[in-house]
Amino acid sequence: MAKNESNSDSQGTISRRDMLKTAGVGGIGVLIGASGLGGLMSITESKASSTGAKEVVSYYGKHQAGITTKTQNNVYFIALDVTTSKKEDLVKLFKEWTLAAALMSEGKPVGELSSNEFLPPKDTGEAAGLSASNLTITFGVGPSLFVKDNQDRFGLKQKQPKELADLPKFPLDALEEEWSGGDLCIQACADDLQVAFHAVRNLIRIARGKAILKWAQPGFQRTKHADAKEGTPRNLFGFKDGTVNPDVKNENQVNEQVWVQPGDGPNWLAGGSYLVVRRIQMFIEVWDRTNLKEQEATFGRYRDSGAALGQKDEFEKLDLKHKHANGSYSIPGDSHTRLSHGNGSEQILRRAFSYSNGMDPKTGSFDAGLLFLCFQRTPSKQFIPIQKRLSEMDKLNEYTSHRGSAMFACLPGTKQGGFIGETLFN
Numbered sequence: 001m002a003k004n005e006s007n008s009d010s011q012g013t014i015s016r017r018d019m020l021k022t023a024g025v026g027g028i029g030v031l032i033g034a035s036g037l038g039g040l041m042s043i044t045e046s047k048a049s050s051t052g053a054k055e056v057v058s059y060y061g062k063h064q065a066g067i068t069t070k071t072q073n074n075v076y077f078i079a080l081d082v083t084t085s086k087k088e089d090l091v092k093l094f095k096e097w098t099l100a101a102a103l104m105s106e107g108k109p110v111g112e113l114s115s116n117e118f119l120p121p122k123d124t125g126e127a128a129g130l131s132a133s134n135l136t137i138t139f140g141v142g143p144s145l146f147v148k149d150n151q152d153r154f155g156l157k158q159k160q161p162k163e164l165a166d167l168p169k170f171p172l173d174a175l176e177e178e179w180s181g182g183d184l185c186i187q188a189c190a191d192d193l194q195v196a197f198h199a200v201r202n203l204i205r206i207a208r209g210k211a212i213l214k215w216a217q218p219g220f221q222r223t224k225h226a227d228a229k230e231g232t233p234r235n236l237f238g239f240k241d242g243t244v245n246p247d248v249k250n251e252n253q254v255n256e257q258v259w260v261q262p263g264d265g266p267n268w269l270a271g272g273s274y275l276v277v278r279r280i281q282m283f284i285e286v287w288d289r290t291n292l293k294e295q296e297a298t299f300g301r302y303r304d305s306g307a308a309l310g311q312k313d314e315f316e317k318l319d320l321k322h323k324h325a326n327g328s329y330s331i332p333g334d335s336h337t338r339l340s341h342g343n344g345s346e347q348i349l350r351r352a353f354s355y356s357n358g359m360d361p362k363t364g365s366f367d368a369g370l371l372f373l374c375f376q377r378t379p380s381k382q383f384i385p386i387q388k389r390l391s392e393m394d395k396l397n398e399y400t401s402h403r404g405s406a407m408f409a410c411l412p413g414t415k416q417g418g419f420i421g422e423t424l425f426n
Contacts, residue, residue, distance in 0.1 A: 055191070056132045059098075059105040061413045063259065064420070066136030067273055067349070067375050068248040071233075072189040075219040075353045076196040077277070077371060078204070079182025079406060080211040082145060087154040091425045093210045097139065097203055098419040107132035110202050124205065127198035135190040137199055139420050140275050140408030145183040159424060161265035163274060163379055164409045170391035172402070179279045179404025182214045187275070187373070189351075193218065215404070217279060219353025219371040232306060232314065235354060236368055237287050237399070239299050240306035242350045243314055244341065257347045257382070258375050268423035271412035273375040276348075276383045279404030281360075282369040287399050298395045300335030308337055318344075334395040340386060348374040348382050369400070379407065 057065050084090065100110040107130070111122025145153065146160035166181070188199040197218070204213055221233040232240040246257045255261065262270045287295070296302055296309060306314035310322040310330030318341055322330040331338045351373045360367035376382040391397070414420050 055134050056106055057134050057136050059102040059137070060415050063271055063273075063413045064136075064138045064410055065105070065413075066138035066187055066189050067351075067410065068254060068258065069134075069136050069189070071221070071351055072134050072136070073191045073221060073223045074189065074193040074196050075351075075371065075373070076188045076193070076200045076216070077219065077373070078186050078200050078216040079142070079214045079277075080184040080186070080204070080207065081214045082153075082183040082211045084210045085153070087156075087425065089210050090154060091421075093207055094139075094421040094425065095419040096206050098414065100202060100206055101137040101139075101199070101420075102416075104199050104202065105132060105135050105137060107135075110206070124198065124201055126201075127195050130192060130195055133190040133192040133195040135188065135195050135199060137203070138187040138189075138275075138410055140185040140187070140410040141421075141424070142182050142184065142406065142408050144181060148183075156424070159266050159268060161269060161409065163265060164407065167276065167379075167387075167405055167407055168384065170387055170402070172391055172397055173405070174401045174403060175405050176403050179215055179217070181406050182408070184211060185275070185277070185406070185408045191224065193220070217355055217357075217371050217404075219355045221353055235352070235370055236282050236284055236356075237295070237299075239295075239301060239303055240314060241352055241370075243301075243306055244318075244347075246347050246349055248349070254349075257377055258349050260377055264377065269409055269412065270423075273349075273377065273410045274379050275408045275410050276372075276374050276376070276379060277404070277406040277408070278370075278372040278387075278402055279355075280370040280372055281367065281401045281403050283365070283399050283401070284368055285365050290399075297332050297335060298399070300331040300337030309335075332395070334393050336390070336394055336396045339389045339394050342386065342389060346382050346386050348376045348386065350374050375410070 057069055059065060082090065103110055104127075107127075109123035109125075109128070113121055113123075141164075143160065143164050143166055146156045146164070147153065169175070186200055186203055188196040188203075190196040190199070200216070204211075224230055227233075232243050235241040246253045248254055248258075258273050260269045260272050260274070264270070290298075292303065301308055305312070307316060308318050308331055310324075311319060318331070318337070320329070320331060320338060320341070324330060329338075353371045353373070354368070355371050356366065356368040358367060359365070374383060411420050412423055414422060
């Protein structure tokens with residue numbers, strides 16, 4: 001986000017100030033340990049060439065990044081409410097967002113530094129000198145953007161897909177308005193949380209006068225540095241989460257399970273995907289007092305390996321017919337794994353992150369849990385039947401509470417010269 005600069009004087013030397021500019025924030029330690037200028041320059045250049053390009057995920061493409069992209073270490077998710085009543089304002093906003101998102105995805109600021117020091121900078125600056133950190137920015141629109149209080153807000157009512165509707169209220173839901181709904185959403189994922197926050201902060205700034213923040217939730221998973229093997233992340237209950245997912249490298253699978261296809265509904269969404277968001281509070285103090293055997297029976301998996309009960313490998317096909325010697329199923333009928341799987345016909349692409357918001361003032365315990373994000377082609381045939389089973393029978397319900405819920409249609413991707421949302425707004 002800060003460009004490397006180097007200036008030579010007439011003698012071919014570089015000043016200390018220019019040398020620090022070249023090194024950047026991450027290069028100061030190299031400067032201290034370098035034996036000379038040549039060592040500093042070669043190390044700095046090597047670092048930039050070896051990591052910089054690898055940490056950039058292109059913003060442009062047929063589909064938005066951040067859906068089938070390899071899951072990053074952090075997420076900063078926000079929902080917004082639109083305050084303008086003019087469609088042209090929305091179009092302008094999405095055009096500005098597209099340009100800003102493309103720049104930040106490359107590790108660049110959203111605008112050049114003004115020469116007028118009496119004006120606020122265009123970019124907020126906290127990501128200056130940081131890499132792009134595999135930043136992806138994904139935009140979605142909620143059902144309330146189309147119709148709210150029975151009003152066709154922007155003349156888009158006829159374009160609202162049937163699938164884009166508020167989720168039904170499931171048994172045991174304890175939803176709170178402060179964590180639910182929204183006209184728009186932005187999912188910023190990155191391997192550095194400051195980079196992700198910088199992205200949403202600047203996009204909200206651009207939206208001033210057109211949209212306001214409704215709710216926000218940062219999330220995390222184990223970092224790639226902490227887990228060199230990059231195995232399946234564990235949730236805050238200590239169990240591997242997300243073992244069963246469509247193969248994002250299999251085009252047929254993602255077309256069948258993730259991407260909206262032409263003819264599924266209004267064609268403006270073809271190439272996009274439906275995002276379901278659930279903010280699930282975990283009662284971790286209660287869980288921590290539960291014995292291991294009970295924990296494993298609740299999930300239907302061994303905590304250590306992630307394998308289903310009665311099986312040996314995490315990714316082994318589930319054997320739902322396997323029984324103990326006493327005739328009971330190895331994977332209990334009310335376990336999370338069995339109920340999530342069902343008959344295997346319903347699949348969703350999970351991109352869940354843990355969250356911790358400090359203390360819950362109502363209980364004095366941790367406010368921590370799971371920011372459950374999942375993408376799919378048809379929510380009525382994928383997430384909704386899965387969640388209906390879970391909400392009615394899942395033993396895990398004893399240890400969790402669903403506090404937030406939202407549905408968004410994540411727009412198709414765009415190419416340079418276009419903008420996110422152009423298929424909807426044009």
